[in-house]
Amino acid sequence: MTKRLLITAALAATLAGPALANSLVAPGPVPRIARSTLSAVPGTEWNRLSARGGKNVEIWTLDGDELNKVTFYGGVLVGDTLFRAADRKNAPLPKVTPNMLITDIPALLESSYRSQYNTTQMSIDSQEPTLVAGHKGIKFTYSFVRQDDELQRKGEAVGAFVGDRLYLVSYEAPAIHFFDKDVASFRQLATTLKF
Amino acid sequence: MKMIAFLRAAIVAAAMLVSAPVLAQEKTGLKPGFALAPNARIVLMRPSIKVGAQSTGGMFEPNADWTAQARDNIGKALQSTQVRLGNRVTPYDDAAGNDPVLLGQYQNLFKTLAGSVIEFQFFPGNRLPTKVRKGKFNWSIGQEVTRLPGLAGADYALFINTEDHYGSAGRKALQIFGAMAGVGIKSGLHIGYAGLIDLKTGELVWLNADQQMGGDVRDAVGATKRVNQLLEGFPAASTAVASAR
Numbered sequence: 001m002t003k004r005l006l007i008t009a010a011l012a013a014t015l016a017g018p019a020l021a022n023s024l025v026a027p028g029p030v031p032r033i034a035r036s037t038l039s040a041v042p043g044t045e046w047n048r049l050s051a052r053g054g055k056n057v058e059i060w061t062l063d064g065d066e067l068n069k070v071t072f073y074g075g076v077l078v079g080d081t082l083f084r085a086a087d088r089k090n091a092p093l094p095k096v097t098p099n100m101l102i103t104d105i106p107a108l109l110e111s112s113y114r115s116q117y118n119t120t121q122m123s124i125d126s127q128e129p130t131l132v133a134g135h136k137g138i139k140f141t142y143s144f145v146r147q148d149d150e151l152q153r154k155g156e157a158v159g160a161f162v163g164d165r166l167y168l169v170s171y172e173a174p175a176i177h178f179f180d181k182d183v184a185s186f187r188q189l190a191t192t193l194k195f
Numbered sequence: 196m197k198m199i200a201f202l203r204a205a206i207v208a209a210a211m212l213v214s215a216p217v218l219a220q221e222k223t224g225l226k227p228g229f230a231l232a233p234n235a236r237i238v239l240m241r242p243s244i245k246v247g248a249q250s251t252g253g254m255f256e257p258n259a260d261w262t263a264q265a266r267d268n269i270g271k272a273l274q275s276t277q278v279r280l281g282n283r284v285t286p287y288d289d290a291a292g293n294d295p296v297l298l299g300q301y302q303n304l305f306k307t308l309a310g311s312v313i314e315f316q317f318f319p320g321n322r323l324p325t326k327v328r329k330g331k332f333n334w335s336i337g338q339e340v341t342r343l344p345g346l347a348g349a350d351y352a353l354f355i356n357t358e359d360h361y362g363s364a365g366r367k368a369l370q371i372f373g374a375m376a377g378v379g380i381k382s383g384l385h386i387g388y389a390g391l392i393d394l395k396t397g398e399l400v401w402l403n404a405d406q407q408m409g410g411d412v413r414d415a416v417g418a419t420k421r422v423n424q425l426l427e428g429f430p431a432a433s434t435a436v437a438s439a440r
Contacts, residue, residue: 021321022321022322022323022324023324024324045324046325047323047324047325061323062323062325063315063323063326063334064310064314064315064323066310066311067311149303149306149307150299150303151300151303151307152300174304174307175300176300176301176304176339177304177335177336177338177339177340
């Protein structure tokens with residue numbers, strides 16, 4: 001976070017370019033999320049961040065993505081990673097493989113986080129089969145501590161494979177206050193997903 | 196992580212440049228209409244202090260001795276400043292059956308909250324649409340903060356966070372060579388946040404944050420300068436309340 005803010009401040013003083021502001025997500029149907037066929041019908045307002053993190057990634061938040069974050073992974077193809085690797089050479093990310101099962105989705109997220117965020121404390125706390133947008137999928141909960149801010153966070157996600165694409169939507173927030181504050185809005189959102 | 200941070204920051208910075216007519220980053224936020232009651236009781240949470248060296252490559256290398264010196268110096272400077280704040284300020288009682296793990300998590304959460312305020316409030320072009328509409332300064336750490344032992348009877352909690360990375364000899368040499376080659380390389384990072392939490396609501400009512408703090412916290416004079424800078428704009432009862440930005 002510290003480094004991110006410093007870089008932000010430094011670049012703000014030197015760059016010029018087109019407008020890329022965060023945008024409002026109003027309640028109601030939202031098509032083409034994460035540049036994909038993924039759609040949802042949120043019941044409450046969210047903010048869509050201009051920053052992404054991957055070609056099929058879109059992030060919604062209410063108080064900033066460090067405090068609450070819904071991440072849409074919209075149809076990640078076999079052979080691709082969930083998100084863009086920060087250091088492909090020294091910390092490569094696992095890829096979606098053709099023989100992957102829905103029960104492998106939590107482990108894929110976990111190993112991706114361990115590599116990308118130097119997360120040493122992460123656990124999948126529960127997982128159960130569920131229907132996601134009418135497809136056989138998985139719902140799971142997890143918790144983790146990132147090395148950079150040492151803050152305990154909780155997460156909840158639903159995922160499914162449709163053909164050779166992985167669709168995954170997760171919600172994460174600090175365990176104190178923030179997770180409980182908005183998890184109901186995420187759960188409502190998750191029931192409206194369509195691929 | 197570094198690349199993600201860089202790319203993300205580049206996008207954010209580009210956005211800010213166009214949507215904000217004035218690019219200056221704000222450093223202080225105050226909840227609109229907030230005024231500190233003259234007899235308000237403020238608990239000064241144990242400051243989170245990190246001091247170390249910045250390696251040639253820019254990595255942070257913690258230094259326990261410097262951190263201990265800074266903790267001592269900043270503690271004394273805060274003690275002498277409490278009178279100036281004009282309110283009943285008491286240090287957080289670390290003993291007496293308190294919960295150090297929960298306290299540590301709140302300190303981490305405050306730092307993260309402050310970081311979000313800086314990123315999404317103090318850079319006007321990067322604000323979140325729902326936040327802008329709901330109020331000019333609408334941030335909270337959560338009402339559950341009252342669960343922290345040691346806060347009974349208090350009205351506000353004052354959180355302080357400082358982080359200093361002093362450029363190593365190698366980093367400074369790199370900075371000189373970079374300058375000769377026309378490449379700007381920064382040596383040293385000195386950031387600090389101070390924030391006031393309303394213990395009835397969990398709302399952040401005031402935040403002062405600067406990523407280019409002055410004062411060498413390893414000596415007493417520098418620590419006093421740092422504390423004064425951290426508390427700039429503190430909404431003391433005797434101070435006129437400025438309008439929220």
